[in-house]
Amino acid sequence: MFFNSLNFLVFISIFFVLYFSVQKLPRLLLCLIASYFFYGCWDWRFLTLIAISTCIDFYVGKQISYTEDKIIRKRLLLVSIVANLGFLAFFKYFNFFIDSFKDMLVAGGIDTNMDTLSIILPMGISFYTFQSMSYTIDIYRKQLKPEENLLVFATYISFFPQLVAGPIVRACDFLPQFTMDKKFNWDRIIRGSGQVLWGFFKKVAIADSLALYVDLCFGAPSTYGSLHLIIGVVFYAFQIYCDFSGYSDIAIGLAKMMGFDFPRNFRTPYFSRNFSEFWERWHISLSSWLRDYLYIPLGGNRSSSFGSYFFIILFFSITLFITQLWWLLVPATIVASILFWFKSRGQKQEAKTYTYLNLMVTMLLGGLWHGAAWTFLFWGFLHGTYLIIQRIFSKPYNSFLSALRVPLIIQNLMAIGIVFFATCFAWIFFRASSFDDAFTVIKSIGSLADFSWSAVLHKLVVIKCTFLILILVTVETFAQKYDFEKWLIQYPVFRVASFAMILWIIAFFGTFGSNAFIYFQF
Amino acid sequence: MLTTVKHKYELGITSVVKSTNKWLWIPAFLIVLVVGDRLGGFLLKKITEHSQFRFTSLYQDEAACDILLVGNSRGLSFYQPFIENVTNKNVFSLAYNGMAANLAEVFIKDYYNKYQAPKKLILEITFADRTNKELIPAFATYLPYSKNLQSFIKQKERKTYFGTKLSHLLRYNSEVFQRAVRHLNRSDKLWLTDRRISAAMLAESENLENISIDLIPELETSLVRIVKLAQKNGTKVELVVAPFLPSYGSALYNLNTYIKSIEDKTQLKVHNYAHAIKDPLLFGDYFHINIFGSEKLVEIMNKEGIFQ
Numbered sequence: 131m132f133f134n135s136l137n138f139l140v141f142i143s144i145f146f147v148l149y150f151s152v153q154k155l156p157r158l159l160l161c162l163i164a165s166y167f168f169y170g171c172w173d174w175r176f177l178t179l180i181a182i183s184t185c186i187d188f189y190v191g192k193q194i195s196y197t198e199d200k201i202i203r204k205r206l207l208l209v210s211i212v213a214n215l216g217f218l219a220f221f222k223y224f225n226f227f228i229d230s231f232k233d234m235l236v237a238g239g240i241d242t243n244m245d246t247l248s249i250i251l252p253m254g255i256s257f258y259t260f261q262s263m264s265y266t267i268d269i270y271r272k273q274l275k276p277e278e279n280l281l282v283f284a285t286y287i288s289f290f291p292q293l294v295a296g297p298i299v300r301a302c303d304f305l306p307q308f309t310m311d312k313k314f315n316w317d318r319i320i321r322g323s324g325q326v327l328w329g330f331f332k333k334v335a336i337a338d339s340l341a342l343y344v345d346l347c348f349g350a351p352s353t354y355g356s357l358h359l360i361i362g363v364v365f366y367a368f369q370i371y372c373d374f375s376g377y378s379d380i381a382i383g384l385a386k387m388m389g390f391d392f393p394r395n396f397r398t399p400y401f402s403r404n405f406s407e408f409w410e411r412w413h414i415s416l417s418s419w420l421r422d423y424l425y426i427p428l429g430g431n432r433s434s435s436f437g438s439y440f441f442i443i444l445f446f447s448i449t450l451f452i453t454q455l456w457w458l459l460v461p462a463t464i465v466a467s468i469l470f471w472f473k474s475r476g477q478k479q480e481a482k483t484y485t486y487l488n489l490m491v492t493m494l495l496g497g498l499w500h501g502a503a504w505t506f507l508f509w510g511f512l513h514g515t516y517l518i519i520q521r522i523f524s525k526p527y528n529s530f531l532s533a534l535r536v537p538l539i540i541q542n543l544m545a546i547g548i549v550f551f552a553t554c555f556a557w558i559f560f561r562a563s564s565f566d567d568a569f570t571v572i573k574s575i576g577s578l579a580d581f582s583w584s585a586v587l588h589k590l591v592v593i594k595c596t597f598l599i600l601i602l603v604t605v606e607t608f609a610q611k612y613d614f615e616k617w618l619i620q621y622p623v624f625r626v627a628s629f630a631m632i633l634w635i636i637a638f639f640g641t642f643g644s645n646a647f648i649y650f651q652f
Numbered sequence: 653m654l655t656t657v658k659h660k661y662e663l664g665i666t667s668v669v670k671s672t673n674k675w676l677w678i679p680a681f682l683i684v685l686v687v688g689d690r691l692g693g694f695l696l697k698k699i700t701e702h703s704q705f706r707f708t709s710l711y712q713d714e715a716a717c718d719i720l721l722v723g724n725s726r727g728l729s730f731y732q733p734f735i736e737n738v739t740n741k742n743v744f745s746l747a748y749n750g751m752a753a754n755l756a757e758v759f760i761k762d763y764y765n766k767y768q769a770p771k772k773l774i775l776e777i778t779f780a781d782r783t784n785k786e787l788i789p790a791f792a793t794y795l796p797y798s799k800n801l802q803s804f805i806k807q808k809e810r811k812t813y814f815g816t817k818l819s820h821l822l823r824y825n826s827e828v829f830q831r832a833v834r835h836l837n838r839s840d841k842l843w844l845t846d847r848r849i850s851a852a853m854l855a856e857s858e859n860l861e862n863i864s865i866d867l868i869p870e871l872e873t874s875l876v877r878i879v880k881l882a883q884k885n886g887t888k889v890e891l892v893v894a895p896f897l898p899s900y901g902s903a904l905y906n907l908n909t910y911i912k913s914i915e916d917k918t919q920l921k922v923h924n925y926a927h928a929i930k931d932p933l934l935f936g937d938y939f940h941i942n943i944f945g946s947e948k949l950v951e952i953m954n955k956e957g958i959f960q
Contacts (some may be wrong), residue, residue: 136811316674352852352853352856353850353852353853353856353937354850355850574852579850579851579852580850584845584847585847585850590827590830590831590834591827593830622677622680625677625681626677626680626681626684627684629681629685630681630684630685633685634688634689634692634821637689637819637821637825638821638822638825639825640825642811642815
């Protein structure tokens with residue numbers, strides 16, 4: 131059952147009627163049943179997986195809080211992490227690991243008959259395992275008290291609006307909200323429905339319309355000209371943004387209507403002027419999760435840990451074995467030597483070296499979180515590289531621009547352009563089904579062959595999608611200055627007009643067919 | 653005491669009015685939504701009616717012709733101006749990208765209902781090899797003009813049919829409407845481009861092999877019905893296969909079986925031009941000739957008397 135389906139419309143209507151008719155325990159039960167029903171509509175067998183994950187973390191969380199013994203606490207935390215990552219590793223990465231291992235053996239001249247399993251990836255597993263893990267880690271860090279009520283905890287893990295594609299809401303933000311009294315609140319309903327409608331506009335009108343064009347481009351990249359592919363790549367950048375942020379908007383809006391406040395997951399990321407800013411605006415719940423539960427434990431920008439070196443060496447060794455590109459050892463040795471030399475120059479430089487190392491590990495694992503494929507890993511590598519380059523060159527670059535007396539607005543526009551261009555380049559690897567396809571796209575674009583409007587196919591779709599993107603950019607630009615949510619409450623005329631306008635646009639431009647959200651596969 | 657009571661009473665009234673106001677915007681919103689939808693639908697209907705797009709012409713009594721062309725995008729290979737030039741006859745095309753025979757049957761029925769029967773109907777028969785469910789809702793734009801189309805869409809795409817009853821704007825959410833807008837001030841006769849097949853595509857075509865073309869029974873039945881309808885109305889029907897890029901055409905292993913089946917069912921000879929054009933530069937891609945290819949094809953077809 132997707133948000134953009136008629137079934138969901140019926141489901142949510144019945145749910146809201148029941149939700150506001152009952153209070154306290156019955157309401158909690160209703161939320162849990164509705165969440166399990168929502169997930170079960172996709173595949174009921176995987177409900178057991180959520181239930182097991184819930185029970186383990188609920189029990190472990192309690193046990194951690196009962197003891198002050200550091201070793202026992204650590205062991206208990208390990209149980210939670212191994213269980214959660216174990217599920218994730220098996221369902222999401224098992225075949226990837228087997229394939230990579232096979233490739234390594236084949237590259238080493240050893241023939242093997244290892245078979246992969248036909249495993250179905252449980253929808254949203256990456257989201258709810260991270261959410262669940264944050265609970266036990268926070269208790270271990272003594273930042274959170276364990277939840278006493280299993281019903282509340284189970285609802286927190288399986289809460290249907292954000293179960294399958296986030297945002298990843300931390301236990302410390304979410305659990306206390308269950309104790310608050312949630313009466314029918316008119317303002318919340320209006321603000322929530324406004325956000326839901328905007329999410330539908332992004333998904334149904336923009337993302338799904340762009341998908342028609344993008345799927346063709348990346349389906350057979352060799353058959354299209356360079357301009358066609360450039361448009362395809364830019365469209366993909368907007369497709370994935372609208373698809374994912376559209377889902378987040380719907381999830382946050384629904385939760386708001388129910389009386390819950392979720393943090394924002396996107397803040398106009400393509401307006402970012404540097405890559406750090408991009409990650410503060412893109413999939414904020416994941417990037418902050420990775421920062422707090424991976425980057426900082428690795429040592430952050432102060433020190434390194436075993437993990438920092440382990441992951442880098444592991445990823446690099448596997449890449450070498452599989453690709454057999456032994457010449458990569460030369461640049462890798464040079465980079466490593468520079469880093470060691472740089473590190474030995476003083477405390478400040480040493481800290482910087484650790485920052486680079488930990489950033490790269492975090493981005494690589496962030497890439498792998500998205501999917502079990504080397505293209506995702508490379509996407510993470512590219513973003514790690516961008517962040518490191520930015521840290522090295524941002525000061526001289528800014529001084530250079532200041533010396534040239536480039537006006538600030540031009541500087542900002544240039545920065546936004548550079549970040550957008552680099553992000554689009556990375557999206558090619560994210561979207562392509564293989565490295566071959568990605569390089570075909572890059573080669574075709576680089577060759578500038580058929581760089582003409584006449585060589586662009588589906589011109590009407592291009593015009594329609596460009597128009598929709600312009601609407602999006604305009605609204606999001608104004609949304610940075612004006613509080614539209616406040617206007618929705620204060621001015622009924624604005625509310626009626628904007629709601630009606632969004633629905634008309636969806637009716638006139640939307641692509642209907644209950645297309646799945648991209649992030650469901652992650 | 654009295655004052656207090658009055659005060660409470662006033663407060664009650666105010667809050668009732670306020671809460672009523674809160675609810676009032678919902679019916680107001682629904683009214684605005686429906687009125688706007690209907691107004692928008694009306695405006696878009698008028699725009700559609702002013703278009704020179706072929707399906708608008710069909711329903712605006714501007715499509716009378718001697719030769720009627722029908723098919724999918726390959727049916728567009730028969731370039732109207734060239735044919736008019738060599739025959740001095742009125743030509744009209746109802747071919748459309750991806751149009752399957754069952755949808756084409758609806759428009760042909762409408763044509764025969766509205767106009768005198770054309771002297772000749774030329775059908776590009778590869779429109780019976782795949783159903784195209786995605787295209788059917790796109791023609792909801794022309795729902796107000798055709799009962800045949802209404803019952804066809806109701807049967808094939810119920811959601812679209814009832815959706816367009818609910819929202820008139822939804823009727824115009826399609827590529828078909830966008831084309832109608834594109835042809836507001838532009839003739840729809842000049843559809844072919846001079847685009848030549850890309851070098852990459854051409855190179856890739858050399859690796860093609862074992863491509864099949866399969867007749868869909870439902871579409872074959874529609875094709876037979878079209879032929880019968882035309883013959884009943886005194887129209888001479890010509891069944892044609894437009895050219896394929898040579899390397900693609902060679903990879904099509906069962907085209908002859910496809911043709912034979914249609915010949916058996918319709919009792920008509922199929923004119924097979926699948927291999928008629930050899931020069932790859934006369935193609936836009938694997939399945940479509942460009943404007944130069946069309947010129948040559950029309951010449952060949954004219955010599956063979958297809959338009960006579």
